[in-house]
Amino acid sequence: MPGAPWKNGRGCAVSDAGRLTPGQAILLALVLGYLGLILVVPLAAMAIRGLEAGPGVLLEVFADPAAREGLRLTLILALIALIGNGLFGVAAGLVLVRHRFLGRRLLDTLVDLPLAVSPVMTGLAFLLLYGRGGWLEPWLAWAGIKVGFAFPGLVLATLFVTFPFTLREVAYVLIELGTDEEEAAVTLGASPWQTFRLVTFPNIRFGLGYGLVLTLARALGEFGAVLVIGGAISGQTQTATTFIYNALEERQEAAAYGMALILAAASVLFLLALEWIKRQRGKEK
Amino acid sequence: MSIRVSHLNKRFGSGAGQFVAVDDVCLEVESGELVAFLGPSGSGKSTILRIIAGLETADSGSVYFSGQAADHLHARSRGVGFVFQHYALFRHMTVAENIAFGLRVQGKARAEQQRRVHELLDLMGLAGLGERYPGQLSGGQRQRVALARALAPEPQVLLLDEPFGAVDARVREELRHWLRRLHDEVHVTSIFVTHDQEEAFSVADKVIVINRGHVEQAASPAAILDHPATEFVARFIGDANVYEGVTHGGYVAVGKLQVPADGLPDGTPVSAVLRFYDLKFWKEEQGIARVVRTMTLGDRVKVEAVIDDGPVIYSQFPRRSSLLTGIEPGCRIHIEVTLARLYPQNAAAGVTVTAA
Amino acid sequence: MSQVSNALSPERGGRLVRGAVLAYIGFLVLLPLAALAQHGLAGGFAALRQALSTPAALHALWLTLWSAAVMALINALMGTATAWALVRYRFPGRSFLSTLVDLPFAIPTLVTGVMLVILYGPHGLMGGWLNAADMKIAFAPPGILLALLFVTLPFVVRAVEPVLLEQDPAEEEAARTLGAGPFSIFLRVLLPPLLPAILSGSVRSFARALGEFGSIVVVSGNIPYKTLTAPIYIFGEIEAGEPQAAAAVSLVLLVLAVALTYAGRALEKWAGVRSV
Numbered sequence: 001m002p003g004a005p006w007k008n009g010r011g012c013a014v015s016d017a018g019r020l021t022p023g024q025a026i027l028l029a030l031v032l033g034y035l036g037l038i039l040v041v042p043l044a045a046m047a048i049r050g051l052e053a054g055p056g057v058l059l060e061v062f063a064d065p066a067a068r069e070g071l072r073l074t075l076i077l078a079l080i081a082l083i084g085n086g087l088f089g090v091a092a093g094l095v096l097v098r099h100r101f102l103g104r105r106l107l108d109t110l111v112d113l114p115l116a117v118s119p120v121m122t123g124l125a126f127l128l129l130y131g132r133g134g135w136l137e138p139w140l141a142w143a144g145i146k147v148g149f150a151f152p153g154l155v156l157a158t159l160f161v162t163f164p165f166t167l168r169e170v171a172y173v174l175i176e177l178g179t180d181e182e183e184a185a186v187t188l189g190a191s192p193w194q195t196f197r198l199v200t201f202p203n204i205r206f207g208l209g210y211g212l213v214l215t216l217a218r219a220l221g222e223f224g225a226v227l228v229i230g231g232a233i234s235g236q237t238q239t240a241t242t243f244i245y246n247a248l249e250e251r252q253e254a255a256a257y258g259m260a261l262i263l264a265a266a267s268v269l270f271l272l273a274l275e276w277i278k279r280q281r282g283k284e285k
Numbered sequence: 286m287s288i289r290v291s292h293l294n295k296r297f298g299s300g301a302g303q304f305v306a307v308d309d310v311c312l313e314v315e316s317g318e319l320v321a322f323l324g325p326s327g328s329g330k331s332t333i334l335r336i337i338a339g340l341e342t343a344d345s346g347s348v349y350f351s352g353q354a355a356d357h358l359h360a361r362s363r364g365v366g367f368v369f370q371h372y373a374l375f376r377h378m379t380v381a382e383n384i385a386f387g388l389r390v391q392g393k394a395r396a397e398q399q400r401r402v403h404e405l406l407d408l409m410g411l412a413g414l415g416e417r418y419p420g421q422l423s424g425g426q427r428q429r430v431a432l433a434r435a436l437a438p439e440p441q442v443l444l445l446d447e448p449f450g451a452v453d454a455r456v457r458e459e460l461r462h463w464l465r466r467l468h469d470e471v472h473v474t475s476i477f478v479t480h481d482q483e484e485a486f487s488v489a490d491k492v493i494v495i496n497r498g499h500v501e502q503a504a505s506p507a508a509i510l511d512h513p514a515t516e517f518v519a520r521f522i523g524d525a526n527v528y529e530g531v532t533h534g535g536y537v538a539v540g541k542l543q544v545p546a547d548g549l550p551d552g553t554p555v556s557a558v559l560r561f562y563d564l565k566f567w568k569e570e571q572g573i574a575r576v577v578r579t580m581t582l583g584d585r586v587k588v589e590a591v592i593d594d595g596p597v598i599y600s601q602f603p604r605r606s607s608l609l610t611g612i613e614p615g616c617r618i619h620i621e622v623t624l625a626r627l628y629p630q631n632a633a634a635g636v637t638v639t640a641a
Numbered sequence: 642m643s644q645v646s647n648a649l650s651p652e653r654g655g656r657l658v659r660g661a662v663l664a665y666i667g668f669l670v671l672l673p674l675a676a677l678a679q680h681g682l683a684g685g686f687a688a689l690r691q692a693l694s695t696p697a698a699l700h701a702l703w704l705t706l707w708s709a710a711v712m713a714l715i716n717a718l719m720g721t722a723t724a725w726a727l728v729r730y731r732f733p734g735r736s737f738l739s740t741l742v743d744l745p746f747a748i749p750t751l752v753t754g755v756m757l758v759i760l761y762g763p764h765g766l767m768g769g770w771l772n773a774a775d776m777k778i779a780f781a782p783p784g785i786l787l788a789l790l791f792v793t794l795p796f797v798v799r800a801v802e803p804v805l806l807e808q809d810p811a812e813e814e815a816a817r818t819l820g821a822g823p824f825s826i827f828l829r830v831l832l833p834p835l836l837p838a839i840l841s842g843s844v845r846s847f848a849r850a851l852g853e854f855g856s857i858v859v860v861s862g863n864i865p866y867k868t869l870t871a872p873i874y875i876f877g878e879i880e881a882g883e884p885q886a887a888a889a890v891s892l893v894l895l896v897l898a899v900a901l902t903y904a905g906r907a908l909e910k911w912a913g914v915r916s917v
Contacts, residue, residue, distance in 0.1 A: 014728075014729055014730070014731060015729060015730050015731070020730070023823070024730070027722060027725070027726060028726050028730055028732065030719075030722060031719070031722050031723050031725075031726040032726075032738075034719045034722075034723065035723065035738055035741070035742075038787065038790050038791050038794060039741055039742075039744060039745075039791065039794065040741070041760065042753070042756040042757055042759075042760050042791065043741075043744070043756065045756060045759045045760035045765070045766050046752075046755070046756045046759055048766065049759050049766075088662065088665055091658050091661070091662050092662045092665075092666070094658070095658060095659045095662045095663075098649060098651070099651050099655070099659055101659065107663075107666065108906060109899065109902050109903050109906060110666060110670060110671060111666070111670075112902045112905070112906060113670060113674070113898060113899065113902055114670060115845075115848070115849065115902070116845075116848035116849065116851075116852065116898040116899075116901055116902045116905075117674070117852060117894075117895065117898050118851065118852025118853070118854055118871075118872040118875070118891075118894055118898075119852065119854050119855070119872075120852075120854050120872045120873075120875050120876045120879070120891075121677060121852065121872070121875065121891045121894060121895065122673070123879075124677060124875065124879055124884065124887055124888065124891055125673035125674055125676055125677035125891075126673050127879070127884070128673075128676045128677055128680045128884065128888065129672060129673045129676040129677075134676060135672075135676055136672075156669070156673075159669055160669055160670065160673070163669065163670065179649055182649055183648060183649065186648045186649065187648075192651075192652060192654055192655060193654070214746060214747075217746065217747040217748075220749065221747075221748065221749025221750060221751070221752070221855075222749075223749060223750060223751045223854065223855040224750075224854035224855055224858075224872070224876070227876075228876065228879055241749055241751045241752075241855070244751055244752075244755065245751065245858075245859075248755075248859065256755065257755065257759070260751070260752045260755040260756075263748075263749050263751075263752050264748060264752050264756075267744065267747040267748040267749070267752070268744075268747075270747040271740060271741075271743055271744055271747045272740075274743055274746075274747065275740045275743075
């Protein structure tokens with residue numbers, strides 16, 4: 001019977017493409033058209049331009065010292081974000097889910113905020129906090145550190161925008177798993193650290209991995225915040241993304257597109273990594 | 286190791302939504318005993334078990350292990366083996382690693398760990414499954430691994446929280462045999478929590494009936510059956526008919542059935558508990574009840590009848606029983622009450638047990 | 642019911658970790674945002690109102706809110722439809738598309754803008770046709786919409802998918818045996834559990850769109866009173882050395898961000914996404 005759903009392995013109703021009713025076919029066509037327009041076509045355009053330009057454009061990018069420096073800076077920032085927010089994400093996930101303390105609900109909202117705050121506002125916030133007249137400015141002066149238009153500023157901005165990812169993923173997994181295994185470990189005599197190392201951590205591995213890939217992707221792609229706090233000063237605070245921006249401003253389209261291609265290619269790799277992790281998680285269940 | 290619980294209290298929540306889980310509970314378990322905590326859902330039996338294990342803390346009261354107060358001891362230092370209803374096996378470790386866990390965190394040598402693991406795999410009938418992962422095992426196997434894991438560090442006490450609740454009926458019976466055999470071999474003081482009477486009675490030396498956070502009775506299965514201490518126990522244990530009525534002229538009327546109420550003043554409101562096996566039915570033209578249906582349940586037959594001017598009444602007989610001769614839907618029967626338990630519903634004293 | 646049982650309650654080490662975590666969050670997130678809010682209010686409410694009533698600022702805010710709202714609506718509809726098709730239909734290329742849906746989470750927003758310019762810009766692949774048809778996408782509001790739709794695509798889809806997957810076909814079968822037609826089944830059986838998920842996804846995509854910068858700064862041309870959104874206005878004010886004005890508009894967006902984040906979390910809880 002056309003359109004009648006059958007159950008797939010997970011027990012939810014599924015219809016085969018060959019047996020769709022006219023209504024279902026229209027819906028599918030609409031969806032495919034929409035995804036095509038919004039996602040596929042722009043991606044294809046980029047790929048076409050890339051193929052047109054040929055591998056030469058990539059070589060040009062790598063030959064440009066400013067571009068290399070931009071990539072290097074971006075990668076360093078990404079590494080810092082991975083380590084810092086990776087560690088923090090695990091710790092915070094545990095604290096948020098397993099501890100009970102005053103203000104936990106407030107923290108809930110606070111933790112999700114970086115996802116909703118515009119990157120330029122982030123940059124501005126750090127500028128105001130550490131710049132002239134800012135609350136922390138005297139401390140910086142005393143310590144001899146520069147935050148605005150300097151590397152530390154970029155670090156802070158990157159940490160801010162990548163902050164929620166590992167935390168959320170770890171928290172979701174912890175909630176889903178429940179506390180049974182940890183309780184069992186305690187009755188068997190394990191100390192808190194042993195419980196974490198032997199029982200909790202292996203169980204959150206995939207969630208953590210997923211969050212780390214998202215962190216990496218976000219750190220690589222961060223633009224607005226590093227632009228504002230860093231000023232995109234070539235050779236000092238110019239990341240890969242701000243390199244593209246500056247190149248566009250200076251009408252150096254080839255350089256801009258070249259770098260954009262590199263970042264786009266990296267994104268595809270991240271996407272595949274995310275997919276792989278999802279599959280591994282699915283297999284575990 | 287013996288366990289004594291003294292005046293334990295525990296509340297959950299606060300204000301209007303507060304729920305008293307454990308209400309002034311006192312109980313004792315002798316060294317080497319296998320005891321069941323039996324009670325309906327929400328009766329607090331699991332909470333008491335978890336407090337003994339140290340997984341929860343009581344609001345007040347104490348737990349003593351062999352006479353020593355254990356309240357200050359953290360769960361990891363109590364030497365308690367705990368088996369969870371849903372196994373709680375470490376999903377990323379093999380069966381062998383699961384079982385070895387308790388020894389591993391204590392820092393025992395590898396050789397020692399392996400020896401003990403093999404010992405337990407054999408004991409629990411899991412030989413050859415050491416390298417499998419929990420996900421690859423059946424429910425019954427998983428629970429046996431959980432048992433083995435809890436026993437590996439040679440605990441002083443074994444606590445099981447509805448250990449057979451998550452498996453199906455046939456496997457449950459097998460696991461009960463395992464537990465009983467295990468206890469016979471290892472002799473570790475054990476407490477298991479269940480809501481299943483048959484399970485409690487078939488496995489345990491002593492049963493502690495718990496309802497609404499307090500202990501109703503603690504005795505051997507036979508004692509509980511023959512001498513239920515409270516109305517709850519009488520109603521909860523064994524199959525019974527329960528009726529409300531008021532005494533009059535030395536009897537309680539259940540429809541046309543007169544149940545003797547010796548010793549109770551007239552006008553006392555009572556709950557009458559009539560166990561199936563304390564009743565006799567036989568076919569009689571002038572009988573006071575009419576059979577509605579008979580249900581053949583394997584080796585027993587359950588008879589449902591309506592008492593004239595009264596409620597429905599049930600009883601059960603072995604299939605070959607001569608009492609069943611001629612009993613079929615529509616025929617009339619006589620009812621004899623061998624033993625009735627009457628519980629006054631006002632402030633008047635305790636139980637009245639009357640025989641016809 | 643809290644998940645914390647007493648045997649797992651944090652001990653000394655755990656409490657230290659908690660302190661460190663709270664300090665990190667306070668220092669990295671709370672402090673800067675508080676500074677931003679404080680600067681926004683520094684001149685008092687009068688100065689705030691003045692900064693917000695410049696025509697450029699007003700228009701920018703209006704454009705941002707309007708485009709985000711339209712985008713959220715389209716997302717709610719098409720995101721749900723997409724999740725529906727991906728979960729309930731089988732067709733060639735399905736898993737490829739499913740993977741692709743996550744692309745906006747992985748790709749830098751700036752690169753998104755570049756892609757759109759490559760496609761729709763005056764020298765772009767479609768540039769010739771668009772010129773001929775006298776349509777403008779890049780450097781015009783449609784470009785903003787397309788950029789926002791790209792960037793927020795996964796939100797509703799990923800929120801709705803798990804709810805659809807959990808849907809028990811027995812409910813639909815029951816409705817069918819009782820005589821309900823497909824449309825009625827959708828409205829009464831399938832939509833109610835989906836609604837919280839659709840809403841939470843839409844709210845989160847709306848919040849995300851309000852702050853979008855990287856893609857829009859490239860594709861919109863930043864034409865004041867036409868395609869200049871609030872984040873770009875803020876950026877402009879920072880560049881022009883007017884942090885006060887920038888902070889004022891930022892404050893508005895910040896308040897919205899907080900409110901929307903809170904609403905999003907509450908909706909997620911309603912949708913049954915197990916939340917802290």
